[in-house]
Amino acid sequence: MQTDRVIHVVSAHAEGEVGNVITGGVAPPPGDTLWQQRDFLARDGSLRRLMLNEPRGGVFTHVDLLVPPRDPRAAMGFLIMEPEHTPPMSGSNTICVATVCLETGIVPIAGDETRFQLEAPAGLIEIVADTRGGRVNAIEIANVASFADRLGAALEVAGLGTLTVDTAYGGDSFVIADAAALGLALTPDEARDIATLGARITAAANAQLGFSHPREDWGHISFCQFAGPLRRDGATLSGANAVVIDPGKIDRSPCGTGCSARMAVLAARGEMKPGETYAARSLIGGRFDGRFTAAAPVGDRPAIAPRIRGRAWLTGTHQVMRDPADPWPEGYRLSDTWPILPQG
Numbered sequence: 001m002q003t004d005r006v007i008h009v010v011s012a013h014a015e016g017e018v019g020n021v022i023t024g025g026v027a028p029p030p031g032d033t034l035w036q037q038r039d040f041l042a043r044d045g046s047l048r049r050l051m052l053n054e055p056r057g058g059v060f061t062h063v064d065l066l067v068p069p070r071d072p073r074a075a076m077g078f079l080i081m082e083p084e085h086t087p088p089m090s091g092s093n094t095i096c097v098a099t100v101c102l103e104t105g106i107v108p109i110a111g112d113e114t115r116f117q118l119e120a121p122a123g124l125i126e127i128v129a130d131t132r133g134g135r136v137n138a139i140e141i142a143n144v145a146s147f148a149d150r151l152g153a154a155l156e157v158a159g160l161g162t163l164t165v166d167t168a169y170g171g172d173s174f175v176i177a178d179a180a181a182l183g184l185a186l187t188p189d190e191a192r193d194i195a196t197l198g199a200r201i202t203a204a205a206n207a208q209l210g211f212s213h214p215r216e217d218w219g220h221i222s223f224c225q226f227a228g229p230l231r232r233d234g235a236t237l238s239g240a241n242a243v244v245i246d247p248g249k250i251d252r253s254p255c256g257t258g259c260s261a262r263m264a265v266l267a268a269r270g271e272m273k274p275g276e277t278y279a280a281r282s283l284i285g286g287r288f289d290g291r292f293t294a295a296a297p298v299g300d301r302p303a304i305a306p307r308i309r310g311r312a313w314l315t316g317t318h319q320v321m322r323d324p325a326d327p328w329p330e331g332y333r334l335s336d337t338w339p340i341l342p343q344g
């Protein structure tokens with residue numbers, strides 16, 4: 001056996017969405033802040049290609065790199081690599097990272113409930129873990145401030161005509177379209193169509209609407225979220241969503257940043273009040289419980305402080321290697337399983 005890399009990975013999924021965690025073998029990227037480290041990973045791309053390209057990964061995977069935190073209140077920092085983007089924050093990835101940290105002892109379990117902080121490029125994320133019985137039963141995260149950007153914007157999409165969409169930020173940026181208006185029931189058999197359509201809507205939204213965070217250097221729309229109908233039962237709104245991740249695959253979880261963005265839009269429309277919850281379902285039946293805890297303005301922009309609760313499970317440990325004689329040292333991808341990113 002020959003290898004010039006040994007990267008230690010604990011693999012996991014959160015409500016169905018893969019979030020593999022690099023626990024060793026990779027030096028922290030250059031940068032004085034996690035955002036600068038994030039920038040480096042996004043520009044350099046070599047770690048993403050090694051871990052997410054075939055034969056070591058695939059368009060269905062994300063990988064999270066543990067790094068020393070910069071904020072002394074955080075137990076650990078982490079950098080998120082999705083198939084195309086290196087985002088400020090991600091709900092399913094945070095739940096995977098928190099679960100891996102607890103179940104491998106990086107963060108000690110402290111009785112029935114374990115509280116700690118993680119640091120993402122977007123900032124400190126409070127973690128409340130249900131650790132009854134000495135294992136992780138669920139993770140609740142206090143996500144970053146989330147806000148609606150545009151409500152009821154017109155969007156021209158070739159072959160579909162003019163859609164009415166919302167855009168919002170929930171730790172990452174979304175264009176949100178009404179699933180029913182597009183004839184989508186959000187059932188698993190629609191997955192390929194949803195993924196293809198969603199990638200086209202994201203590209204059109206970037207070309208026609210755009211996004212700019214008032215504080216963060218985040219100037220594009222990352223995802224299209226198809227929002228299913230909501231049913232209200234007292235203080236709880238229940239419904240499905242499907243979030244399409246560039247270059248065109250569906251989040252198997254209900255998408256924590258997507259739920260946060262959707263709650264921000266509901267709040268902006270007066271359709272959700274502080275203290276109410278959003279029980280979100282994904283195409284495979286994964287569930288996140290979102291809670292609109294309070295208003296949390298971002299500068300002069302109305303915003304909410306969302307919390308997301310979900311479960312993750314470990315699926316294995318791996319030592320990722322690279323043989324110097326491998327003719328594909330950074331792996332490979334083909335559009336039959338890794339779609340080509342549509343242009344606007």
Ligand SMILES: O=C([O-])C1=[NH+]CCC1
Pocket residue numbers: 017082089090091092093245251253254255256257258
């Ligand atoms: O839960 C989340 O926010 C996400 N899951 C995959 C992409 C973003």
